[in-house]
Amino acid sequence: MTDATTSQRSQAVILCVEDEDDLRRDIADELAEAGYRVIEASDGETALARLDATRPDLILCDISMPGQNGYAVLRAVQDMAPDYADIAFVFLSALGDPREIVEGKRLGADDYLVKPIDYDLLLATVHARLRQIARMRTSFPADAAETDDATLIDAHGLTPAEARIAVALTEGQPLAQIAADFGVSRTTVAFHMRNIFQKTGTSRQAALVSLLLKSR
16 A cells, blocks of 8 residues: 555545444444544434534435435435535445436445445445546635635525536536546536536526526
8 A cells, every 4th residue: 555545545434324333333343444434423413423523525325214314315415505516425235226326426426336345346435436536626725716716606506516516517528527526426527517507597508508607
């Protein structure tokens, strides 16, 4: 492991949400051994309470839990302040049906790991998602977005992440290129696009770009 990799992992905070105690502890132990800081939650309500006190870099979340399930946790995170917009979200589930995977990604999850957990795949997925976040933060720092895109944020109530995507659209970049440049999945970009359409009252990309150009 390189010094840079060790540094990245030691600084990354992962929230692990899993109602099976033994599995949650095993996952936490694997992540901690790999150098990550791990916060545990046994259910959705506890996870959201943890988020009041900390801001993780990535959330690993079971889907089938008592009370608030994983889908509800994802929606709650998406509804939080803009500072939470670039947290990677990975579902853990015994539901291996492709339709469940598609549904999870449609809702905005970045990845989906099926139980029983392959720990090598888990660590590779976590590392890959954190690298994507690091690239996105380096290329599009939050303070720059707040300064350069303040007009769009104020005019339409966009989050910094949504404003960055909106600016890229006005520059003529296709969605696939935006996803690649930002280091996120096309599903994540599509999720932000739905929010942008809703907030701006548009339904077509051409109309959206026209409106945004007038707003800047």
